[in-house]
Amino acid sequence: MSDQSPKNNMRLKLFVPVAVFLILSGLFFFGLTRDPNVVPSALVDRPLPEFTQPSLYPEEGVFSKQELLGDILLVNIWGSWCPPCHAEHPFFLEISETENDITMVGISYDYSMEEDRLFLEERGNPFDYNVVDLDGSLRIDLGVTGAPETFLVDQNGMILHRHIGAIDSIIWKDIFVPFLEQIR
Amino acid sequence: MIPELGNFSLVLALSLAVLLSVVPMIGVQKNNELLMTLSRPLCTGVWVFMVISFGCLAYAFLDDDFSVAYVASNSNSLLPVYYKFTAVWGGHEGSLLLWVLMVASWTYAVSLFSRNLPLDILARVLAVMGIISVSFLLFMLFTSNPFDRLLLNTPADGTDLNPLLQDFGIIVHPPFLYMGYVGFSVAFAFAITALLSGKMDAAWARWTKPWTNAAWAFLTIGIALGSWWAYYELGWGGWWFWDPSENVAFMPWLVGTALIHSLSVTEKRGVFKSWTALLAIAAFSLSLLGTFIIRSGLLTSVHAFAVDPERGMVLMAIILLVIGSSLFLYALRAPVVKGIASYTATSREVFLLINNIILVVSVAMILLGTLYPLIHEAIYGEANKVSVGAPYFNAIFLPLMGLIVIFLSIGSISRWKKTSMDYLKSQLLKVAVASVLLGIVIPLVVTREVNVPIFIAVALALWIILGIGRDILTKTANKASLLEGLKSLSLSYYGMQIAHLGMAVIILGVCLTSHYSIEEDVRLAPGEQIEIGKYTFTFQGVNREPGPNYAADVGTIEVQKNNTTYMTLYPEKRTYFATGTVQTEADIDVGFTRDLFAALGDPRGDGAWVVRLHVKPFVFWIWMGAFLMAAGGITAILDRRYRVREVRQQETVTKTPGAMGSLKGA
Numbered sequence: 001m002s003d004q005s006p007k008n009n010m011r012l013k014l015f016v017p018v019a020v021f022l023i024l025s026g027l028f029f030f031g032l033t034r035d036p037n038v039v040p041s042a043l044v045d046r047p048l049p050e051f052t053q054p055s056l057y058p059e060e061g062v063f064s065k066q067e068l069l070g071d072i073l074l075v076n077i078w079g080s081w082c083p084p085c086h087a088e089h090p091f092f093l094e095i096s097e098t099e100n101d102i103t104m105v106g107i108s109y110d111y112s113m114e115e116d117r118l119f120l121e122e123r124g125n126p127f128d129y130n131v132v133d134l135d136g137s138l139r140i141d142l143g144v145t146g147a148p149e150t151f152l153v154d155q156n157g158m159i160l161h162r163h164i165g166a167i168d169s170i171i172w173k174d175i176f177v178p179f180l181e182q183i184r
Numbered sequence: 185m186i187p188e189l190g191n192f193s194l195v196l197a198l199s200l201a202v203l204l205s206v207v208p209m210i211g212v213q214k215n216n217e218l219l220m221t222l223s224r225p226l227c228t229g230v231w232v233f234m235v236i237s238f239g240c241l242a243y244a245f246l247d248d249d250f251s252v253a254y255v256a257s258n259s260n261s262l263l264p265v266y267y268k269f270t271a272v273w274g275g276h277e278g279s280l281l282l283w284v285l286m287v288a289s290w291t292y293a294v295s296l297f298s299r300n301l302p303l304d305i306l307a308r309v310l311a312v313m314g315i316i317s318v319s320f321l322l323f324m325l326f327t328s329n330p331f332d333r334l335l336l337n338t339p340a341d342g343t344d345l346n347p348l349l350q351d352f353g354i355i356v357h358p359p360f361l362y363m364g365y366v367g368f369s370v371a372f373a374f375a376i377t378a379l380l381s382g383k384m385d386a387a388w389a390r391w392t393k394p395w396t397n398a399a400w401a402f403l404t405i406g407i408a409l410g411s412w413w414a415y416y417e418l419g420w421g422g423w424w425f426w427d428p429s430e431n432v433a434f435m436p437w438l439v440g441t442a443l444i445h446s447l448s449v450t451e452k453r454g455v456f457k458s459w460t461a462l463l464a465i466a467a468f469s470l471s472l473l474g475t476f477i478i479r480s481g482l483l484t485s486v487h488a489f490a491v492d493p494e495r496g497m498v499l500m501a502i503i504l505l506v507i508g509s510s511l512f513l514y515a516l517r518a519p520v521v522k523g524i525a526s527y528t529a530t531s532r533e534v535f536l537l538i539n540n541i542i543l544v545v546s547v548a549m550i551l552l553g554t555l556y557p558l559i560h561e562a563i564y565g566e567a568n569k570v571s572v573g574a575p576y577f578n579a580i581f582l583p584l585m586g587l588i589v590i591f592l593s594i595g596s597i598s599r600w601k602k603t604s605m606d607y608l609k610s611q612l613l614k615v616a617v618a619s620v621l622l623g624i625v626i627p628l629v630v631t632r633e634v635n636v637p638i639f640i641a642v643a644l645a646l647w648i649i650l651g652i653g654r655d656i657l658t659k660t661a662n663k664a665s666l667l668e669g670l671k672s673l674s675l676s677y678y679g680m681q682i683a684h685l686g687m688a689v690i691i692l693g694v695c696l697t698s699h700y701s702i703e704e705d706v707r708l709a710p711g712e713q714i715e716i717g718k719y720t721f722t723f724q725g726v727n728r729e730p731g732p733n734y735a736a737d738v739g740t741i742e743v744q745k746n747n748t749t750y751m752t753l754y755p756e757k758r759t760y761f762a763t764g765t766v767q768t769e770a771d772i773d774v775g776f777t778r779d780l781f782a783a784l785g786d787p788r789g790d791g792a793w794v795v796r797l798h799v800k801p802f803v804f805w806i807w808m809g810a811f812l813m814a815a816g817g818i819t820a821i822l823d824r825r826y827r828v829r830e831v832r833q834q835e836t837v838t839k840t841p842g843a844m845g846s847l848k849g850a
Contacts, residue, residue, distance in 0.1 A: 010519070011515075011519065014458075014514065014515040014516075014518045014519070015515040017462060017465075017466075017511045017514065017515070018508065018511035018512050018514070018515050021469070021507055021508060021511050022508070024555075025500070025503075025504050025508070027555065027558055027559065027562060028476070028500055029500060030558070030562050031558050031562075032496045032497055032500060109764070135757070135766055135786055135787065136765070136766035137766075137785070137786040140766075
């Protein structure tokens with residue numbers, strides 16, 4: 001027995017790789033069960049990028065980041081061509097009524113400003129500011145992967161949270177409200 | 185019709201691959217030569233049907249067959265014809281098809297070029313590779329079939345290939361990367377065979393080495409191309425971001441590097457056997473993991489593929505099966521391939537072991553950094569996300585690389601079994617003194633400033649270069665002339681030195697670029713100019729010009745050097761018709777000692793634009809170094825000793841009856 005045990009130790013060591021691998025697999029399976037839509041953004045806890053963008057309504061001229069700062073901002077990237085944006089639209093109308101301390105900023109893709117204006121006219125306009133991202137530069141700065149995406153920005157212009165995909169009342173309650181409670 | 189043919193070929197390839205993974209194994213078990221011999225034609229069959237299948241998908245792309253869902257979502261009738269072809273691997277399904285085609289091709293290549301392998305070994309190697317084909321063919325047919333049709337609502341036109349991928353660099357990047365990833369399956373199959381048969385001798389290492397080198401060289405080029413692409417296509421002027429998708433390609437490369445070195449020890453000295461087997465398994469496992477991490481959207485990355493948890497689950501199951509079972513096999517069988525040899529503390533074996541340890545530690549640290557966000561989330565919950573960025577990786581990786589370079593010259597100059605301290609001193613003391621002194625003096629003279637990181641980098645690079653020179657001089661000293669001596673050195677020796685030289689070149693490129701690049705983001709109105717280093721950039725405005733499937737804003741930037749016109753750069757900002765995506769296309773003047781880089785930012789009214797201008801010294805050396813490394817790997821393959829027929833001593837191997845009650849027994 002006495003000369004057996006070092007040998008057994010040796011053999012046990014050989015199982016280390018497979019053990020490490022199994023732990024990793026566990027981690028991966030955990031990773032797969034996550035909601036892939038909740039993507040951490042490199043921008044979280046960073047200031048909202050600087051921008052100067054034209055308004056959806058040409059008579060309003062351009063908006064820059066500086067003009068918007070001061071309130072809590074909910075920045076929504078959307079487009080009239082995007083079905084999930086249609087889905088979240090009624091909920092945004094609802095928040096724009098109930099959450100008075102939040103300034104809502106809509107950034108629309110540049111497919112057709114005409115269609116976008118028509119859409120807001122027909123279904124209601126939840127946004128305090130409507131900005132178009134004509135050249136895609138703001139989307140690139142924000143690291144937007146598609147529409148819709150929504151950024152929550154605090155009074156100092158720091159991005160608190162990024163959400164990919166449509167927002168409904170459940171997501172709002174679970175994810176956005178806790179952030180809002182911190183900064184209100 | 186053609187897509188159905190492609191689909192049918194895939195099914196045929198799968199059926200043959202199933203036979204390939206079963207029949208030769210049974211043959212080895214029963215010592216039935218006929219069944220073992222069948223492995224060769226089966227390989228050919230799998231390969232032929234994979235080629236047909238790939239051809240069918242390519243045809244569907246070139247023919248604008250938008251009834252094929254994959255074509256519809258990755259092509260467009262306006263797409264230039266060469267991008268239509270490369271769009272075949274522009275998305276998940278097609279790149280998976282390419283992946284399996286490459287497994288089949290490597291398998292076929294092994295069956296062609298290994299005529300001198302003992303039949304039972306060949307049969308097992310091919311069968312193991314067959315198993316890999318089967319798993320990924322099943323994955324493709326059941327979750328990601330590239331030939332799925334959209335017959336009821338056939339779209340009139342496709343949604344276009346992602347504009348980021350409409351570029352030469354990205355055309356060739358994935359094939360090289362996959363050739364590398366998949367190429368490690370050969371070393372993997374050889375390792376599994378060795379574990380099964382318990383035979384792992386010098387001959388085994390000699391069979392495995394060229395395949396590993398080839399895969400490693402492909403991976404080197406693949407990674408370099410990816411970094412080059414990021415450099416000019418993403419428009420950031422950076423060339424390495426420690427992004428998860430880069431890390432997952434880099435880890436198998438590092439393990440592959442370790443494997444090449446430890447294979448040398450196993451070949452020459454018959455030791456480190458089970459370690460070599462473990463590295464071979466690890467290199468391929470990390471390649472699979474790389475595919476998995478990118479495909480499943482497990483980690484956020486700048487250029488991740490489509491997120492699909494269901495595919496992720498299936499891939500994970502495959503990986504669990506393939507890697508898990510091979511590591512389990514390793515745990516059971518590793519003691520069988522134990523080597524016995526003696527060496528002292530200053531032998532080449534020990535220095536190569538140190539190299540291996542540093543490389544493996546680097547991989548572990550990179551893996552930790554890459555997965556840390558996931559680990560953190562698993563422990564602290566979803567609300568607490570962290571990201572691990574370049575500072576962590578640089579802080580860990582750079583010192584480790586410095587350390588490995590110090591041992592690089594010592595290792596490659598020392599001798600097997602026992603190297604006396606006196607010999608090392610006589611060879612390297614002058615080299616060490618010279619590289620430290622020159623490492624300080626040269627940068628000081630050229631730049632007139634004290635910059636310690638630069639001193640260290642230049643000294644390390646010189647340490648490698650002078651070490652190579654010293655070693656060649658020693659090795660040729662007793663020949664009639666230097667030329668005579670150079671002729672007598674083997675190609676595998678030259679391969680090693682070329683690759684090491686590549687390392688020195690990369691060190692210089694990385695360090696000089698990082699420290700001396702000048703980067704300016706400025707707003708320029710037409711006619712305005714800015715001076716950067718020796719160069720004056722004059723912005724001449726932007727014109728709109730049509731492209732085949734996009735419209736481009738083309739900037740004109742004149743560059744002057746010493747008040748004389750030097751060249752003109754034309755950076756572009758393209759808007760692609762099909763998707764409306766805007767894509768930055770930097771214009772770069774590539775030079776041996778410096779790159780001039782110009783990219784367009786945003787228009788700022790009145791013809792003024794934000795322009796990004798960089799002067800990047802020696803950045804080209806990074807890719808030149810990578811190319812040297814790959815060239816070194818290929819040169820070593822050409823060495824005579826990998827081509828000579830294996831002699832008698834192997835004959836006994838064929839006779840060992842089936843050897844393996846292993847899986848049942850232990």
